[in-house]
Amino acid sequence: MLDFRKIVPEDREIINNHLYAAANHGCEYSFVNLFCWADQRVAFFGETPLFFCRYGRWACYLVPQCENIKEAVDALLADAKERHIRFRLYGASPEEAAALQALYPDTFNARSVRDGYDYIYDVERLCGLHGRKLQAKRNHCNHFEQTYPDYRVLPLTKELLPRCMDFTESWHEEHLDAHPYSDMSEEKAAIQKVFRYFDELRMEGIALEAGDEIVAFSMGNRIREDTFDVNFEKARAEINGAYPMVNRELARLIHSRYPEIKYLNREDDMGIEGLRRAKESYYPDLLLEKVVLEARR
Numbered sequence: 001m002l003d004f005r006k007i008v009p010e011d012r013e014i015i016n017n018h019l020y021a022a023a024n025h026g027c028e029y030s031f032v033n034l035f036c037w038a039d040q041r042v043a044f045f046g047e048t049p050l051f052f053c054r055y056g057r058w059a060c061y062l063v064p065q066c067e068n069i070k071e072a073v074d075a076l077l078a079d080a081k082e083r084h085i086r087f088r089l090y091g092a093s094p095e096e097a098a099a100l101q102a103l104y105p106d107t108f109n110a111r112s113v114r115d116g117y118d119y120i121y122d123v124e125r126l127c128g129l130h131g132r133k134l135q136a137k138r139n140h141c142n143h144f145e146q147t148y149p150d151y152r153v154l155p156l157t158k159e160l161l162p163r164c165m166d167f168t169e170s171w172h173e174e175h176l177d178a179h180p181y182s183d184m185s186e187e188k189a190a191i192q193k194v195f196r197y198f199d200e201l202r203m204e205g206i207a208l209e210a211g212d213e214i215v216a217f218s219m220g221n222r223i224r225e226d227t228f229d230v231n232f233e234k235a236r237a238e239i240n241g242a243y244p245m246v247n248r249e250l251a252r253l254i255h256s257r258y259p260e261i262k263y264l265n266r267e268d269d270m271g272i273e274g275l276r277r278a279k280e281s282y283y284p285d286l287l288l289e290k291v292v293l294e295a296r297r
Helices: 009-019 031-035 069-083 094-103 124-129 130-145 160-178 185-196 242-257 275-282
Strands: 039-045 048-055 058-063 090-091 110-112 118-122 153-157 204-210 213-224 227-235 263-265 287-288 293-295
Touching: 009 031, 009 048, 031 039, 031 185, 031 213, 031 227, 039 069, 039 124, 048 069, 058 069, 058 094, 069 094, 090 094, 094 110, 094 293, 118 124, 124 242, 124 263, 130 242, 153 242, 160 185, 160 213, 160 227, 185 227, 204 242, 213 242
Parallel strands: 058 090, 227 263
Antiparallel strands: 039 048, 048 058, 090 293, 110 293, 118 263, 118 287, 153 204, 204 213, 213 227
16 A cells, blocks of 8 residues: 655745646646645655645545556556545546556546636736726726725735635625525635645735725635636625726736746636636636546446
8 A cells, every 4th residue: 555644834845846846737736735735744755745635425545657557557546445535536648548448458447527617817908808808897996996096915924814714704704694404514625725835836816995894705726837827706795897907907916926937827716607607708728628537437
């Protein structure tokens, strides 16, 4: 059995450097998400980090990113057998899935996971919200600017985090009041973890202030040379334009700091209908397909 252990902030450099080269992969190949969400663990196969993830009763491994893929997958297959769990590989691109099925004939079933597709946007397009398709977003931003002419866009700093933490707490309380049967506990725990280790995780972001009140914030981290991952975004939904404004202003901040970054990965919609509509309304430049491979019974 592989020696999987909890991921700690001190792992960031070695894991992030490895994942940074995992081109054409989604938000699950982000150190921040591996560290903050659910029960995700790492073991080292030589110099290659391998990942074991549990979301409730559902367990999977991430597709290894290494040259000796056959040896790494063999080690994961053996690990699953010793744990008496069904073997699953998650996060495969369609090309990886086809290659693995060819490498292991009659071993895996493959299925595309639409709820896990990442929404990828051209950062310059989100900076300006140009074009007829995004006219409504521009209108919402204009309305916000006219309603709150004194608004401020504040770069996220450790000093500002307590106010964002208070905002997040009230956001979750309001959400639970409106949707009493929803479970936001995993997301809440993940955000609290990010706030706690904000500097160690090298997070960046903005808060949107109207008057003396935080009405939105957005934060993420760079996961590729050309891609910034937006891990969390919250806004007062009842304030017209708060969400489009924080989306636009984060894009502008990232573009000004890192002109070489081409894309914002706004992650998946988790199958939540309202979230899917919101992300589709920005007309993604790419829907990044995810495939899960499951051992046949």
